[in-house]
Amino acid sequence: MQVLQVQLEVRPDPAEVGRARRWARARLARSGIETDEPLAETLVLLVSELVTNAVVHTGRTAVLRLSLPCGAAADSATVRLEVADSSDRAPVPRHPDGEQTGGRGLALVDGLADRWGWSREGAGKRIWCELDRCERAQRARACGGGIPYEDCEGLQGIQGLEGLEGFEGLAYEAV
Template sequence: MTMTASRATGHPGYSETLLRRPESVAVARRLVRCALAAWGMEELADDGAVVVSELVTNAVQHARSEVIRLVVSRPGPATVRIGVVDKSKAPPRHRPPGNQDDSGRGLVLVAGLTAVWGSDPLPWGKRVWGELRRKDSR
């Protein structure tokens, strides 16, 4: 795990390179929970666990590299950003799932739990992210 200080808030950011495997979802959830606990923002832990699970699962299913990068940062005093970087340039597709579909609801969950989410193209891939905010800051 890597820690870097955020210029905006002075709080450390956390990141880790994970293998693109289903087992990495649990590792990602632990990292998000640890970061939120370190920042005293435990009330966001359940939503953060769901958001990171969906973002990492999408990268595991759709990226084409051996590894993905998880970044948990604090761009503001009441905001946490969870991002997953992979080497696929294909943007995430937000599609409504059918009633019988076993998958396809991940980005619907991310959109419902985050204040804002998005995808940033990178020269060699993309970053998909979502921001959680403390309830009392909205």
């Protein structure tokens, strides 16, 4: 299987987060991942979170990299997102109270990605996450992660989920 790797250098400026989201949307569309697919929306949200963390917490230039499968097997492959920076500070998940406006990024990454982690790289680090492109994995994420899709319909009574027929079409926009 062929994998297209694309990367973007991100300056330590909060305005770069929006540029990174636009860039990621364009690269996903060119690789055959439609912008209204749940996978694309999830990836753009993860780009937003990881680039924001790099910009806000390091104050240094970072590199955003997407590894996008292409070719015949792309529909069932894994998409990888990485953000590398030159800060040696390890990412630390926080547990903010309900009043704090930040600190939820890594929890969001943990909840949306199929896998994620980080590693030291030279004087800095690389934070990565992966999303499986197969339909079943996308539906499981839309269903709350880890819950077999077939069991989602039994969750209709959970507060905030009323009216979502099997969760098809669940979408959100990172703005």
